[in-house]
Amino acid sequence: AANLRERIRRETGQSVDVFTFHGFAAKHVLRDGERVATELESDAAIDSLYKGPTSRKTVETAHGSRKLCPKYMVESAILNHESARFSITSEMNIIMSRLAESRLVPTWALFNRFIDVPQYRHVLVDEAQDCTRAEWDIVERTRGTPFFVGDGKQSIFDFRGAKGSMPFKSHSLTHSFRFGLAIASACNVVAAEFGGDPIEGCDRDSTVTSEIPDRTGKTTAYLARTHHDCAIIAASMGDAAVHVRRDPLDAFSHESDRIGSAFAAGKTVVSTVHGFKGHEADIVIVDESVFAATEDDRATVEDWRVLYVAMSRARDVLVLPPERIHAFI
Structure with a gap:
């Protein structure tokens, strides 16, 4: 939200209300003394159902007691409730009750409380x-x-x-205002794999290469598939890089911009592709792990889209693995 608000102010000279969906809900539903639970706090509440002194074997429902659902089913029910307003299960009620003892509200419970939506x-x-x-x-x-x-x-x-x-x-907007012809052409190679419409580059100079250029004065992002991949990359780069892992609570802060702060400090941002969504950099290095995911036996169209998103974050220079570069130049 902080990144988008600044872009709008810079382009239009006007200030507007900018929120993430969760931030918008939290602003209007949290009661005095409440705060949003961190990811660790929510995970701990879920885990408390299965281990420790508060673990249990059964839960009470409107139709009597039943066996406690496996953890993966509870996590799936939470996701379905948050994204599509599926019913709250008995396990979820227990989790919310335990968090409420500390005046905490899980992110997935915010939308259910968001009844009186402000008018715009x-x-x-x-x-x-x-x-x-x-x-x-x-x-x-x-x-x-x-x-x-x-x-x-x-x-x-x-x-x-x-x-x-x-x-x-x-x-339809067929032109990119972020990158030039070379990067557009490389992105179109990937888009063709899943039937995506081609995009035209602007008149900005752009390069697709397997060589990492001089990064002095340039914002640089190194994008990988998982946080495990990111940790390995960041460790190999030492103080020159920072592994940016978004905290869910960033969604509730008007000013939080971890990626922007890392760029301002002259660091190379190491991030998952999902974590870098909505951002861009002068130089983007795409890790082999992003390509490898498209070749997995379980690969889906979404894995190709992840690769497309990674490549389309670059403004000036797109750096691809040496073993992959031949398909794009």
């Missing part, structure tokens, strides 16, 4: 392809004229219930 005349939704059903519902309840900006080729959050498609009157 106009609502612009960025990265609309990543919206869940619950988030679409919040937009509708603002009763404002909605404007959605998104790109189906960049839909990489299916696992959290993102809808991907935008069933509205649309105006």
Whole structure:
């Protein structure tokens, strides 16, 4: 939110309300003394069902007691509730109750409490392809004229219930204002793998290479598939890099911009592709792990989209693994 607010102020000279969906909900539903639970606090509450002095074998329901669901089923139920307003299970009620003892509210419970949505005349939704059903519902309840900006080729959050498609009157933008012809051409090679429409580059100079250029004075991002991959990369780069792992609480801060802060300090940002969504850098290095995911036996269209998103973050120089570069130049 902080990044987008600054971009709008710089381009228009005006200030607007900018929120993440969770931040918007939290602003209006948290009661005095409450705060949003951190990821670790929420995970600990879930774990308390299965181990320690508060573990249990059964839960009470409207129809009597039943066996406690496995942890993976509870986590799936939480995701379905947050993204599509599925019913709250008995396990979820226990988790919320335990967090409430410390005046904590899990992120996934915010939307369920968000009944009185503030009214706006106009609502612009960025990265609309990543919206869940619950988030679409919040937009509708603002009763404002909605404007959605998104790109189906960049839909990489299916696992959290993102809808991907935008069933509205649309105006296609075929030009990129971020990168030039060379990077556009490389991105189109990947888009062709999953039927994505090609994009045209702007007149900005751009380069696709396997050689890491001089990074002096340039913002640089090293993108990998998992946080484990990121940790290995960051360790190999020492003080020159910082592994940026977004804290869920960043969604509730107007000023938090960990990536921007790392760039300002002259560091190379090492991040997962999902964590770097919505950002860009002068130089982007795409790790082999992002390519390897497209060749896994379980690979899906979304794995190709993740690669597309990674490559399309670059403004000036796109650095690809030496063993992959031949397909793009």
